[in-house]
Amino acid sequence: MATILEDSKFNPDQKLKVVGTNPVKHDGPDKVTGRAKFGADMYLPGMLFGKILRSPHAHAILKSIDTSAAEALPGVNAVATRDDFPELQAGTPGGDLSRNIMAREKVLYDGHPVAAVAATSESIARRALKLIKVEYEILPHVIDPVEAMQPGAPILHSHLRTKGVEGAQDTPTNVVERLVCEMGDVEKGFAAADFIVEGEYDSKPMHQSYIEPQGCVASASQDGQIELYCCTQGIHVFRDRIGEILKIDSAKIRVSQSEMGGGFGGKTSPYAEPVAAVLSRKSARPVKIVLTRNEVFRCTGPVSATKSKIKMGCTKDGKITAAQADLVFQTGAFTGSMFFNGPWAMFTRYALDNIHTVACEVVSNRPKVNAFRAPCVPQIVFGVEALVSEMANKVGMDQIDFRLKNAAKEGDTTVFGQTFERIGFVETLEAAKQTDHYKSKLPEGWGRGVSTGFWFNRDGDTTGSLTITPGGSVTIMVGTSDVAGSRISLSMMAAEELGVPVEKVRAILSDTAMMGNNRVTAGSRTTYSAGMVIVDSARQAIAEMCRRAAEIWGVPVEGVEFVDGAVHPSSSNVGEFEPMSIAEIAAKTSVSHGAISGHTEMNVTGAGPGFGVHLVDCEVDRGTGRVDIKRYTVIEDAGKAIHPLQVEGQYQGGAIQGVGWALNEEYIYGEDGRLQNPGFLDYRIPVASDVPMVDTVIVEVPNPRHPYGLRGVGEVPVTPTLGAVGNAIGDAIGIRPTSLPMSPPKILKLLKDAGLNTN
Amino acid sequence: MAKTHITTTVNGDEYEVLCEVDQTLLDVLRDELHLTGTKEGCSSGDCGACSVMVDGRLMCSCLVLGVEADGKSIDTIEGMADGDVLHPLQRNFLELNGLQCGICTPGILIAAKNLLERNPNPTETEIRFWLAGNLCRCTGYDKIIRSVMAAAEEMRGN
Ligand code: FES
Numbered sequence: 082m083a084t085i086l087e088d089s090k091f092n093p094d095q096k097l098k099v100v101g102t103n104p105v106k107h108d109g110p111d112k113v114t115g116r117a118k119f120g121a122d123m124y125l126p127g128m129l130f131g132k133i134l135r136s137p138h139a140h141a142i143l144k145s146i147d148t149s150a151a152e153a154l155p156g157v158n159a160v161a162t163r164d165d166f167p168e169l170q171a172g173t174p175g176g177d178l179s180r181n182i183m184a185r186e187k188v189l190y191d192g193h194p195v196a197a198v199a200a201t202s203e204s205i206a207r208r209a210l211k212l213i214k215v216e217y218e219i220l221p222h223v224i225d226p227v228e229a230m231q232p233g234a235p236i237l238h239s240h241l242r243t244k245g246v247e248g249a250q251d252t253p254t255n256v257v258e259r260l261v262c263e264m265g266d267v268e269k270g271f272a273a274a275d276f277i278v279e280g281e282y283d284s285k286p287m288h289q290s291y292i293e294p295q296g297c298v299a300s301a302s303q304d305g306q307i308e309l310y311c312c313t314q315g316i317h318v319f320r321d322r323i324g325e326i327l328k329i330d331s332a333k334i335r336v337s338q339s340e341m342g343g344g345f346g347g348k349t350s351p352y353a354e355p356v357a358a359v360l361s362r363k364s365a366r367p368v369k370i371v372l373t374r375n376e377v378f379r380c381t382g383p384v385s386a387t388k389s390k391i392k393m394g395c396t397k398d399g400k401i402t403a404a405q406a407d408l409v410f411q412t413g414a415f416t417g418s419m420f421f422n423g424p425w426a427m428f429t430r431y432a433l434d435n436i437h438t439v440a441c442e443v444v445s446n447r448p449k450v451n452a453f454r455a456p457c458v459p460q461i462v463f464g465v466e467a468l469v470s471e472m473a474n475k476v477g478m479d480q481i482d483f484r485l486k487n488a489a490k491e492g493d494t495t496v497f498g499q500t501f502e503r504i505g506f507v508e509t510l511e512a513a514k515q516t517d518h519y520k521s522k523l524p525e526g527w528g529r530g531v532s533t534g535f536w537f538n539r540d541g542d543t544t545g546s547l548t549i550t551p552g553g554s555v556t557i558m559v560g561t562s563d564v565a566g567s568r569i570s571l572s573m574m575a576a577e578e579l580g581v582p583v584e585k586v587r588a589i590l591s592d593t594a595m596m597g598n599n600r601v602t603a604g605s606r607t608t609y610s611a612g613m614v615i616v617d618s619a620r621q622a623i624a625e626m627c628r629r630a631a632e633i634w635g636v637p638v639e640g641v642e643f644v645d646g647a648v649h650p651s652s653s654n655v656g657e658f659e660p661m662s663i664a665e666i667a668a669k670t671s672v673s674h675g676a677i678s679g680h681t682e683m684n685v686t687g688a689g690p691g692f693g694v695h696l697v698d699c700e701v702d703r704g705t706g707r708v709d710i711k712r713y714t715v716i717e718d719a720g721k722a723i724h725p726l727q728v729e730g731q732y733q734g735g736a737i738q739g740v741g742w743a744l745n746e747e748y749i750y751g752e753d754g755r756l757q758n759p760g761f762l763d764y765r766i767p768v769a770s771d772v773p774m775v776d777t778v779i780v781e782v783p784n785p786r787h788p789y790g791l792r793g794v795g796e797v798p799v800t801p802t803l804g805a806v807g808n809a810i811g812d813a814i815g816i817r818p819t820s821l822p823m824s825p826p827k828i829l830k831l832l833k834d835a836g837l838n839t840n
Numbered sequence: 841m842a843k844t845h846i847t848t849t850v851n852g853d854e855y856e857v858l859c860e861v862d863q864t865l866l867d868v869l870r871d872e873l874h875l876t877g878t879k880e881g882c883s884s885g886d887c888g889a890c891s892v893m894v895d896g897r898l899m900c901s902c903l904v905l906g907v908e909a910d911g912k913s914i915d916t917i918e919g920m921a922d923g924d925v926l927h928p929l930q931r932n933f934l935e936l937n938g939l940q941c942g943i944c945t946p947g948i949l950i951a952a953k954n955l956l957e958r959n960p961n962p963t964e965t966e967i968r969f970w971l972a973g974n975l976c977r978c979t980g981y982d983k984i985i986r987s988v989m990a991a992a993e994e995m996r997g998n
């Protein structure tokens with residue numbers, strides 16, 4: 082029989098009862114009453130409070146650490162330093178992670194951990210940190226990625242040589258990798274162009290800014306088992322990476338996930354969790370560590386700063402003929418930015434024959450970057466969409482028509498080698514054209530911006546199971562995380578398959594011992610992939626129920642079928658039997674034949690790429706440079722919206738995160754290499770009064786590889802935002818900004834330089 | 841360090857607590873009483889996740905010392921529902937998907953309830969400004985504002 086990956090049995094004409102409705106999510110009641118337990122909400126008997134001492138320097142040799150006074154403080158039960166972490170080779174994934182979690186030879190950024198304590202109260206732990214004496218030899222530092230590439234720049238890692246460059250390299254560098262992506266012949270493409278446009282763009286790091294700081298409790302027992310409770314986007318990845326850096330058999334580590342108060346990519350790798358585990362082993366007591374907001378800003382996340390130089394050309398009838406880019410991605414103190422996403426995704430909405438990009442990943446004295454919705458893509462699309470708009474204007478075409486003319490379709494091949502199956506970009510653009518927003522007349526003085534975005538969408542290793550109770554209720558369990566409501570969407574798909582109301586289904590998130598491996602919940606993969614394994618598990622349970630009903634009726638299993646939540650004889654030839662519901666079969670056979678269940682683990686494939694279009698109207702205050710977002714519409718292909726309210730929430734939340742990044746959010750460093758705005762007062766994310774309602778249009782071009790046609794929807798909504806806001810500002814003031822964030826001082830400078838400001 | 845004995849009423853129940861002088865009311869609620877519905881997002885008064893009512897006034901519990909709660913009456917998210925009947929704000933947040941991850945939700949519900957007590961018929965702009973001290977990173981605020989508006993309408997008896 083064909084597997085679900087070979088044949089999803091997607092049926093566009095299926096009458097859906099549950100999928101496409103908006104039931105209250107099952108984790109909701111606990112979250113509106115304060116009962117839900119997040120990372121910081123666990124308390125165990127005898128638990129200690131852990132705190133981490135962090136470097137005040139951007140770059141220094143760690144000469145010595147004296148913890149004796151801290152150890153002597155009453156109430157302190159354990160102190161940990163680099164000596165408590167096995168030494169792993171620098172420049173390997175484990176060696177890098179270990180050094181990021183606890184500095185070894187050097188500190189590489191302001192906030193880099195150097196020691197940790199566990200004490201009977203937070204207050205004692207804080208006092209103990211002050212008693213630790215650290216001797217540093219301060220080194221010159223480098224913050225800016227382009228400066229870090231220059232000869233003579235301070236070097237972070239003496240072992241580092243650039244990957245992707247031919248020939249021997251004698252001297253260390255800060256350039257981790259140079260990646261060339263190309264197709265066709267750009268020279269020929271530009272020669273065929275009537276218009277050539279180009280620009281240089283830059284962006285600063287923004288932080289994921291989940292409202293819940295990382296929190297965990299680790300509890301090590303004397304026989305070497307470690308239990309870890311934490312907020313995480315990947316229990317198995319945490320288990321395996323912690324095992325790797327502490328050199329513990331990862332089977333001895335059990336990671337359970339709390340509710341997660343936002344992650345957006347930032348909770349895909351561990352920070353304080355291994356430190357808590359070490360402190361717990363040393364003290365033989367449970368240890369809790371909750372990061373402060375200051376620590377979250379200085380030491381976790383953020384996203385890559387970038388510089389890009391982009392050139393595109395088109396014919397006078399609006400066909401893009403070539404695209405070229407030079408890109409620099411700052412990755413912080415250690416590699417791992419996933420910068421390849423930038424060159425792969427930047428032009429991918431458009432069907433281009435000729436592309437040439439060179440992208441470099443560079444280390445500098447900042448916290449190691451972490452994933453954020455569509456890592457390394459939105460800040461590059463910011464420049465691409467400026468040029469696309471400029472080309473449309475030069476050709477004299479409507480902004481959406483120009484994009485339609487170049488839109489990627491089924492059968493087109495991408496620069497990363499994938500040939501698109503059924504995708505919905507054209508439909509999304511057409512839907513954007515039909516919105517009231519696009520048709521509305523722009524009020525005097527406002528500007529309107531259009532931008533499009535793309536994300537691959539991910540899939541991969543996923544495990545799930547489903548059990549039917551003797552009473553006919555359904556429990557499903559997955560080893561993925563729930564970042565914004567996947568439990569209800571999974572329950573809905575199970576309910577649809579089994580023909581039961583969604584209230585009969587409950588979804589549980591497993592710990593690492595209950596379920597096999599799962600890739601991190603990231604890249605918009607979870608509802609797609611976990612949905613696949615849950616539907617497959619439900620189909621196994623259905624097959625089993627058919628076998629049992631056939632046995633009860635004494636007919637061959639081929640003679641029965643499962644329709645609308647019950648097993649029926651497939652024709653009157655089989656015999657006259659009353660259909661048997663799930664509840665009846667479960668009640669009759671659970672004891673005699675065991676529970677009815679299904680279980681699936683697979684490397685899921687077939688994630689359907691997602692496309693979106695954003696429309697933004699803004700007004701620019703010519704006296705202050707402040708940009709006011711007046712109207713916002715997100716149009717995006719969801720394949721199929723399982724829970725439309727949740728899909729809208731993804732679109733709206735992504736758009737407003739992008740607005741913050743576009744207009745305001747950035748890391749600001751002082752001359753001393755220290756972060757100057759590590760708090761929500763000075764790093765200001767959008768507040769309710771900053772933004773308007775966000776209108777949404779859910780386009781549904783099903784992905785036939787999925788039983789219900791869905792595509793991931795979490796990443797795409799951030800990819801067009803920066804470009805759309807930039808284009809709207811450009812339309813309002815006649816000058817397209819090129820530097821992110823487009824904050825009031827920068828806009829004011831543009832206005833002043835052009836003689837347009839009113840002061 | 842010597843601890844200070846305080847007596848405080850939380851959601852109608854009287855508690856006696858020994859707290860360290862540098863503990864905030866948020867620390868006391870969470871670490872001493874294990875009422876973890878009140879959340880910590882920043883500890884600096886910037887995110888509103890820790891919002892509670894202190895003698896009927898909306899406050900960031902991270903900016904109040906535990907010892908200041910002596911003799912005061914505190915209301916937290918755990919006291920918002922009436923037994924097993926949810927407050928209309930809670931119900932509307934559920935029905936209209938006013939929460940995604942839910943970490944900001946307790947603080948937003950406490951603040952929104954206080955708003956509706958003072959102004960049963962707020963405009964969208966009034967809600968947006970009232971909640972400007974409550975950060976949400978997931979929703980973009982759209983469905984939060986709509987949930988508050990729907991609850992207000994329901995509570996006005998429309
Ligand atoms: S924790 Fe009190 S305002 Fe953020």
Ligand code: FES
Nearest residue numbers: 940941976977978
């Ligand atoms: S729902 Fe996640 S921060 Fe508001």
